[in-house]
Amino acid sequence: MRQLIEAPPELAALRGRLQEIADLQGIVQLLRWDQATMMPPAGAATRAERSATLDRALHEKLVSPELGRLLEGLEPWAAGEDPDSDEARLVWWARRDHEKAARVPADLSADLSRAAALGQAAWLDARDHADFGRFSDALERHLELRHRYVGCFEGVEHPYDVLLDDFEPGMRTSEVVALLADLRAGLAPLVSATAQDDRPRNDGVFDGPFGVPAQRAAIEGVLAGIGFDPGVWRLDPAPHPFASGVGRGDTRITLRYDEHDFGMALYSALHEFGHGLYAAGTDPGLDRTTLDRPVSLGVHESQSRLWENLVGRSRPFCDWLLPKLRLTLGSRLGSLDASGLFRAVNAVSRSLIRVEADETTYNLHIVMRFELELALLEGELAVAELPDAWNARMVSLFGVEVPDDGAGVLQDTHWGIGAIGYFATYTLGNLMAAQLWPKVRSDLPDLDESIAAGDFAPLRGWLGEHIHRHGRKFALRELLAKVTGEELSPEPFLRYLRAKLVESGQL
């Protein structure tokens, strides 16, 4: 607690300003959650204006010259502090946020926010009608605004770098291109050797039909078992599953239910639980600072995909899960046993929908979206051509015909809100999770036994200690190096995947 004595007086003033910024950002989260879950459809236009005004108020606080002066006063002091200290990191991130915001005019920032709310409504409408034409104007607008946004920054290697940096600080497009190329090369033989065209998702074990109330009860049982506390968390239906850290003590996850695929709800629940646990797990000492949040979407996905796949599709988890599911989903599970469940949830198939994809093909969905985003941003692809380009890639990558835009180009919410530059973080998360996992297993030698027994506290504790509590202090590669000593690489993921495919009898 050296800082309490020696820190310059500007530090308290900086914290006060960052608290206000954190509060307004928390309210932004709440508005987005509400729009996706609760808001009546007719409220979209006014909500867009509310969001734009809130963004403008936030932007004013981020670019405040007084904030800049406080940072100037603090930086010489922070340079003498431990570079890993909360204070040094606080000053560094506050400077970064201030500089980035200052480059973007308030009007453009408000326009981006308004377009996100309007685009979300247009996407929902287009998705309901499986008609890309109802969304294309909103996507054109998103692209136009992103070109203006990119134009606010100088000396960038690639325009996409500017967008990617907002989701994955410090990561460059060229690095993602290289990682994805290596990964794709490693995946190709695995997909060829295992994927079946006509194989039902999860070998059909979750095809039901299962009524939504029974699914909801099953999901609540699973979530309660892994650490969901209803005094702190919410679970709601939404058109696209997501997690939202509204504030300390207020973590919200959403699911979509499909009567003919309980796997949809189950793996979304595990995925969003992983996100929520990370968002809720920052050190309380970071509360309402700029460090009190997940550092990047890649690290975020490392946590969600870890719970969804490395835990959720593991053999010991299947041992724990099956008896629980029998209680709520009952006889439709038939004579399935845990090893059958384990094989089924690791079945590889070429499929239409990213969020339903198995671990082996999943990253090819990401490769495809990343390539399309690059082409859109570089002007190589027009918005009007996007559905055809999507459908053509589905054929070339997966050998699958897309029946309509709803099951194709409109399936994800991200482009709806203009989140271009985001998709690659799913793959970065998959890679990171696979690199964390051997370290988890070596630190927790009884992990399999505790998962099979339904004791998830050791795993939650490990993740809290090594990942969650740091909040925003360390970016993906720095955090990974601190925990594992490794560089980010596709090899551990490919090794993990090969072993899983052998263990589950696919290879």
Place this chain on the structure above:
Amino acid sequence: MRQLIEAPPELAALRGRLQEIADLQGIVQLLRWDQATMMPPAGAATRAERSATLDRALHEKLVSPELGRLLEGLEPWAAGEDPDSDEARLVWWARRDHEKAARVPADLSADLSRAAALGQAAWLDARDHADFGRFSDALERHLELRHRYVGCFEGVEHPYDVLLDDFEPGMRTSEVVALLADLRAGLAPLVSATAQDDRPRNDGVFDGPFGVPAQRAAIEGVLAGIGFDPGVWRLDPAPHPFASGVGRGDTRITLRYDEHDFGMALYSALHEFGHGLYAAGTDPGLDRTTLDRPVSLGVHESQSRLWENLVGRSRPFCDWLLPKLRLTLGSRLGSLDASGLFRAVNAVSRSLIRVEADETTYNLHIVMRFELELALLEGELAVAELPDAWNARMVSLFGVEVPDDGAGVLQDTHWGIGAIGYFATYTLGNLMAAQLWPKVRSDLPDLDESIAAGDFAPLRGWLGEHIHRHGRKFALRELLAKVTGEELSPEPFLRYLRAKLVESGQL
């Protein structure tokens, strides 16, 4: 549209600033709705900080010197405009809001907002435990902050005037005292002549038990019939029923279900529908201005109580309602006919709970709360003495013993959020509704027939045209005089009540 040509350029700048203010106020509404319906309990502390920061941002905009300069520039021009024009009223209300906010330091404003969020959580906890002691610190804090708030204003007749003016602009405490004294004198013989101690609420016809899903279906049917559009409105459960106008196209009402009293949900639904319709009905030309909201809580209550009582407890409404209820609540309604339903829902009894009270005794609940608030604010009553004072008044006014704080002093949410100065507006609304009603009936001679036939469009249209569309333009007495030519008075309400009691066989 004369203003488009002749209005000074400051008017557009003023509108821009008022839009931002309206947006932040809409977000305040959303935060309150969310806290009362959706937020996990553990989120209360952070939510209080979020609310305080949002309030501070709003306060900054309200007190902005630039807003003051714009008003100074516009006032000479506005003085030459039609005093009833949107523009003249806009400038007048913007000046009022600016002046009131400027008297209150930003820190106090944020403290009030934070205390509301914390007090709401403390009240919920106290109510759940029927233990006033868990809420008394929060109420002490509310009072202390209100004394500081009152101290910001000079030259007031009574400290309570300052609080009342925020809910009922221009109304003074002495006027409310006189109105309530006259009303109480008029009510006393009616209560004596009709009220029974042991008479069940609504003569027991709604005692069921009715399961919550069946009640919800019944309420949805009723609301759809009177004008609730699910594309625009939401209906959710909450510990205390309320309505919230989150924004245009986004109107939210909440209910509490009691398995042993369907009347609780039914009359709350009608009440909150009345509020919602008013909030949603402002002229679209006023959108995102300072006029785009209900002018006062008294006028608000005139609309909610009109739907709850003058419509909802009328004979033609019973004719329409009963067959609808049979569809969802079925056989438990037994051999009840419409005239029996009409008698039952107008039964007079001395009861514990304000929101369940009949029309005749309702205002005595208000008298009691108003007197207690005055005593608290004047220092005549200590917070610790409040439960005893409450219970003693329940005996002297109603002859009813209060079994516990949950059914007594903790029953209403208002003190929880520190809304002191609010309760009298319920009675003002009852009086106003009774004064509007003869005018409604004379303008719509077929009103009874259309209500009995389930056609509520004429009534909605009349209220929209005469009340809702004006938003905040005219304060209660001015609006009442414009529509009816009358001063506010208890006499029309007492006349209405006597006639109703005769018609329903109570007198």
